[in-house]
Amino acid sequence: MEKLKKFSILLVIMLGMLLFVSQLAIAKEQPQEWEIINPMGIIEVKHFDLAKRLSTLEGKTIVLRWNDKHNGNNFLDRVAELLKEKVPSAKVIKLYEIDRTTIKISGSAQESARIAKVIKGLNADLVIAAQTD
């Protein structure tokens, strides 16, 4: 009698396990074939060449450009001092001191182009910019 009782309990457990495993099999998602559209979007950029590089700063006009972020001007002020020490023949222009309309994060392509033209008008040979935060 005791043996039969044990067998019955074992049978119930086994049946339960079988049911559990079969339910798991049902829940498991089968791989399928998908066709989907790449959502990234193509980058189509008009390519430009970089400006010709300099081999020396002697006698060059160097424009320092600040975008209004805190301390960028203080950083460039020190760069100006160091340039005068190391390259005394260079002309250093602090753009932010001669044209305050350029002290900004330009925010638009048109404004960036305008600032670039201001720099071009100064006959700059090189621009050193502080892009800081």
Added chain:
Amino acid sequence: MVDQSEVEKLGIPTVTVSSDQFIGLAKSTVTSTGLPDMAFVEAPHPFGMIPLNEIRAKADQVFPEILRMATQWKPAVAIRAASKPTYPAERIKFRGTYEALNKMFYDRKWSLGMPIIPPTPEAVAAMLKGTKHKPGEVVWVVPPRQGQLTVELVATLGVMSGCKPEHMPLLLAIVKAISHPHYDWRGNSTTTAPTNPMIIINGPIVKELGIAYSTGVLGGEQPVNIALGYFINLVGDIVGGSVPPDVDKSTQGSRGDLVAWVLGENEDANPWKKSYAVEHGFKATDSVVTAFGAYLGTNNTDHTSVKGKDLLNTFAIGAAGVASGIYSCLSRYDQPFSWLNSVKYMYFFVGPEHADTMYRDFPTKRSVQEYLVKKIAVPLWGYAPDQCKIPKEFGAYDENTLIPRFTTPEQIHIVVTGGAGKQSQIWPPFPTGMAPVFVVVEK
């Protein structure tokens, strides 16, 4: 970076000094402007909010590298990939479970990590039936990645976010609004600040599409608003590439980076009758999208003010503090952003009960605006250094003098939204946004 790119295009070489925390953003911006590379000098972060002696020491530290980059740097030879057509978008075959598909999307930076609805060609074709625009039309080149967003991709991202074909005109209007220069998407999507798109919808489309405008309007379980908000951030992160940590530089960010804020105005509950859109010159029959890049706002929970003036006073004190540290005093709406003209307007999402209380003593919205513009003021000591320059005509002042943030009533925007309760929200804009952008939804 765009400035230096323009300088290079004019034939002048540049050297850009960037902090090491922002070099990734700087480099990705360069390539998006069409230049293959640029001369960078990487300096230890931070530059801002440190004493003068420390910033000068950083200049000393990197100066030899500045000289080297100015005279010896040679750009790497650029490999220009053959251009692919913008339309039709690439079709991909994938075998796997839905879970595996979502993982593949996330791994390729095609999702924000939350489940998406698979953009199958059939689902996208169904979405495209919601518009007369041609699928190959490019509606926006999305910064900073400069990905080309076609109408087909608007439909694709709409499917992914749970939008329906009838939402297409609204999706296109939203894209038109957030791509407007006055919005400054590039600045909003790459800043360290927690900025998110804020979209306000007015007109018949609100009820036609089931856009939420009452109880819990900015909360969960608002499927249309949430699908629209999810769509916006899919556009920004996938096509625009503003993904943390290298490009989206949000210091903490907010969950609005996942689902942008979208609300309808509760026009029926507006005691001033004219809807926000009508107030701005549109017809009541127009469906209108208003968009601005928003900083995180705050809440006004005033349960006890019976008089309109008392209620507006608690609004004013709440508004005085939002966007602290970045706003300037006496801001001018008609002038562009500068540190002295920063955060130059404010949105008040007024609950209907608060609106009724205001209306009792302020029968026009204009009178509310006029009161608030004078009352939203901060003691001079509360403004960040160098962000409040007081003109001579202001008169005598000291550090405790209350200085208004705004100068004209038009800087105060009032939208009635939400359901029952004594709650309203106050939302400031990201500083470089010129003004909110209004777009009529095409019929």
